[in-house]
Amino acid sequence: MYLSGVGIIFNIGRYTRFIATVMRKPDKWTIFRRQLIQEMTIIGTDSVGIVALLSVFMGAVMCLQTAHQISGWIPVYTIGFTVRQTMILEFSPTLIPVILAGKVGSNIASQLGTMRVTEQIDALEIMGVNSAGFLVLPKIIAGFICLPALVVMSMGLGLASGAGIALLTGVSSMADFEYGLQVDFVSYDVVYAIIKTTVFALIMTSVSAYHGYFTSGGALEVAKSSTKAVVYSVVIIMLTNLVLTKLLLT
Amino acid sequence: MIEVKNISKSFGKHTVLKNVSATFEKGKVNFIIGRSGSGKSVLTKCTVGLLEPDDGHVFFDGRNFTTMNRRQRKEIRKEIGMLFQGGALFDSMTVEENVKFPLKMFSDMDEEAMSSRVADCLTRVELDGHGDKYPGELSGGMQKRVGIARAISMNPKYLFCDEPNSGLDPQTAIVIDNLIVDITREYGMTTVVVSHDMNSVIEASDTIHFIHEGEIAFKGDNAEMMVSDSETLNDFIYASKLMRKLRDKSSK
Ligand SMILES: Nc1ncnc2c1ncn2[C@@H]1O[C@H](COP(=O)(O)OP(=O)(O)OP(=O)(O)O)[C@@H](O)[C@H]1O
Ligand SMILES: [Mg+2]
Numbered sequence: 001m002y003l004s005g006v007g008i009i010f011n012i013g014r015y016t017r018f019i020a021t022v023m024r025k026p027d028k029w030t031i032f033r034r035q036l037i038q039e040m041t042i043i044g045t046d047s048v049g050i051v052a053l054l055s056v057f058m059g060a061v062m063c064l065q066t067a068h069q070i071s072g073w074i075p076v077y078t079i080g081f082t083v084r085q086t087m088i089l090e091f092s093p094t095l096i097p098v099i100l101a102g103k104v105g106s107n108i109a110s111q112l113g114t115m116r117v118t119e120q121i122d123a124l125e126i127m128g129v130n131s132a133g134f135l136v137l138p139k140i141i142a143g144f145i146c147l148p149a150l151v152v153m154s155m156g157l158g159l160a161s162g163a164g165i166a167l168l169t170g171v172s173s174m175a176d177f178e179y180g181l182q183v184d185f186v187s188y189d190v191v192y193a194i195i196k197t198t199v200f201a202l203i204m205t206s207v208s209a210y211h212g213y214f215t216s217g218g219a220l221e222v223a224k225s226s227t228k229a230v231v232y233s234v235v236i237i238m239l240t241n242l243v244l245t246k247l248l249l250t
Numbered sequence: 251m252i253e254v255k256n257i258s259k260s261f262g263k264h265t266v267l268k269n270v271s272a273t274f275e276k277g278k279v280n281f282i283i284g285r286s287g288s289g290k291s292v293l294t295k296c297t298v299g300l301l302e303p304d305d306g307h308v309f310f311d312g313r314n315f316t317t318m319n320r321r322q323r324k325e326i327r328k329e330i331g332m333l334f335q336g337g338a339l340f341d342s343m344t345v346e347e348n349v350k351f352p353l354k355m356f357s358d359m360d361e362e363a364m365s366s367r368v369a370d371c372l373t374r375v376e377l378d379g380h381g382d383k384y385p386g387e388l389s390g391g392m393q394k395r396v397g398i399a400r401a402i403s404m405n406p407k408y409l410f411c412d413e414p415n416s417g418l419d420p421q422t423a424i425v426i427d428n429l430i431v432d433i434t435r436e437y438g439m440t441t442v443v444v445s446h447d448m449n450s451v452i453e454a455s456d457t458i459h460f461i462h463e464g465e466i467a468f469k470g471d472n473a474e475m476m477v478s479d480s481e482t483l484n485d486f487i488y489a490s491k492l493m494r495k496l497r498d499k500s501s502k
Contacts, residue, residue, distance in 0.1 A: 027355055119338035122300050127352045127404075128327035 015210050021132040022140065022206070035138040043104050043139065043205075044146030050103065051096055051150045052157055055087075058095075059158030060165040062086050067171035079172045080180020083162035085189075092154040093193040094241050097147060097200035101233035105208035108139055109229030112212025113222035121213070136209040140202065147201035148194050155193070192248045199244060200237050207233045251276050252408060252440055257296050257306035259289075266292045267303070268464040276440045279431055279454050283445055284461035285486060290444040291335065293461065294410055297442070298330055299323060310408065328356055331401030335412040335444075337393040339385040345372070345396050346381035352404045371399040375429060391422040398426070402433055409434065409441045415450055423447065427454040448493055451475075460486065 026032040066082040112135060115121050124131035159181065166172040172180075208229035215225040252274040259267040266289040274280040282290050295301040297308050299315060307316045310326055318326070339348050349371050353364045372378055375395035385393055394414055401409060411430060415423035431454050434441040445451060451458060451472070458475050460468035462482045468475065475487065488494050 031354065118336055118341075119334040120340055122295075123332070123334060123338040123340070123400075125300060126298055126327060126330055126332045127355065128324040129355055 014214070015206075018132060018210055018213065019206060021130060022136045022209075024130055024133050026133060026137060027129060032138060035134075036141055039138045039142035040146055042107070043100075043142045044150065047100055047103065047146070047150060048153070050099070051154050054096070054099065055092065055154040055157040056161040058091050059083055059087060059161035062091075062158070063162040063165045064169070064171070067166070067169075076172050076176040077180035077183060079166060080162070080177035081183055082180075084159060084181050084185070087155050087158035087162075088189050088193055092151045092158065093196040094200070094237070096151055096154050097197060097204055098234050098237055100147070100150075101204045101208070101237065102230050104143075105204050105229045105233045106226045108205060108208040109212035109215075109226040110222055112136075112209055113215035113225040116213060116215045117218055117222060132213060136206070136213065139209060140205045143201040143205040144198060147204075148197050151193065151197045155190075195248065196241065196244050199240060203236050203240060204233045207236055251311055252297065252442070253309040254293070254297055255307045255309070257293070257303045257308070259292055259296055259301065259303050266464055267296065269306070270461070270464070270466055271306075272459050272466060272469070274440050274442050275457060277434065277438045278456035279434050279441045279443055280457045280459070281443050281445060281451055281455040282459050282461060283451055283486070286446060288461045289464050290446075290461055291412055294412055294442060294444055298332065298410060299327075328404060329407040331404065331406035331409045333394065333397040333401050333409075333411040333414055335416065337385070337390075337397045339393055339396055339400070341385045343384075344381065345377065345383050345385070345388070348385070348396060349400045349403050352400065356404065367403060368399075371403050374402070374433065375399045376425075391418045391426070394418070394426060395429070398429060398433075402437070405437065407439060409439045410444075411441070412444045413447075414443060414445070415447060416445075420449060423450065424453060430454060448487060448490065462486075 062083045063079055066079045070076070070078050112121075115135070121131045121135070124134060163174070163177050163181075166177050167174060211225045211229040211232065212222075215221050254270060254272045254274075257267055257270045258265070270293060272280075272282075272293075282293060284290050292301060296303040296306075299308075303316070307314055309315065310329070313326065315323065315326055339345075340351065343351065346368055349368045350364055353359055353367060357364070359367065368381070369378070372381060375398050377392065377395055377399065380388070380392065380396075385396065388396065398411075398414070401411075409430075414430060415426045418426065427450050430441060430443060433439065443450070443454065455472055457471055458468070459466050460475075460480075460483050468478055468480050468483045470478065475483065478484065488497060
């Protein structure tokens, strides 16, 4: 169903309507604010640990790998340069959202899926609450705010850990590494990274929410939705990455 | 009063409701009965707009719900309380927060007024002192009662209960039935109860609609039901040995 032509058109149509419903004005701002803070804790604060860990290791590994590959006429500052370019252009803005799609996306989909199959979403609707907006908008906004922050943190930690490992292992001097970090630096790259991240944040939260919200059946279907949420988020993030890179960098 | 007029509903090729009409009266407990899978839940969901009927109209005190836009429906929804088949309590909230939720979303009450309203509702369903618990910590019957408390917190004009006592022991079931009857009389609500439990039907019903194969096969009250000559209805009523014994006794 999903991959047939009709299936794709059906899902795109339903997704568009879903997002239109989600984007309506919240019924009560005080409640929305409280939910937003809750979601920011789940999506943002609770992800700091894993993002920090991955970034530190990634920066260090990039540094060592580049050092391993350069020899002869390739200047040593290439190490700092490569760590910078990888972290800022790809690892932080793309892979961090992909990893969070696994952690946060499956959480969103299974929460909404459970609420659907236990009729909690119907209960909201019957009270006159816009259930899609009520449940999903705080998640989307929280993703919008938290993901860029996490990604900037990831960039910083990656570069710092690259520098750290370079000094520790002696593959590069601080001066060379620093020169590498600064050479040919275009600040637009960071802007590009942030733009990508916000788009990926929207994809991750909304695609996962979509799959959870339209679950039907029981516990088994909730599990399926949560898998689909992750798979589709990742695939769509990757496709969008290709398109955005082409649009923004060339 | 709620009037359902010529509602039809299919899922794909599977027709669940065929041209169903029913009238649910104010101040009365109106039962929808029928076998499992006969379309009782689908009929209630079409009535309150959780499902869109393919055809037909629903009137809440003369107001045509089917043709209303989103904003108008929202106003009617605020007058509806619903107890779901599985309770449908918000499991991230305590009992008290569950009951308070509709008030917080839609009333202009201050915190104090809300708390006292919640306390009243919980007392009504005999659950004082359980406000701090989470739904996961309650028994099935207690969850149903919280569901009722939440459904009546906004003083609804219309109350829908989908199998309020499925999965409960007969004594607890009767407590819930009586509770529904009492609050219906007390607040003059239009109450619709979906059930396939003959005990409840006899205990609590004022009017009865029997659905069979997507159609209303019988309309009437308790006394009329017992003497009906509809074969499908009789098969339904007298499915249990207990009911057959009762019938044989009364005909002697
Ligand atoms: N969302 C849906 N999609 C497809 N079919 C559905 C849907 N909801 C209900 N049905 C079908 O409609 C029929 C009636 O279902 P319904 O839930 O109304 O039964 P019921 O009378 O409430 O039964 P029970 O007493 O077991 O709750 C069933 O055959 C069911 O498979
Ligand atoms: Mg049912």
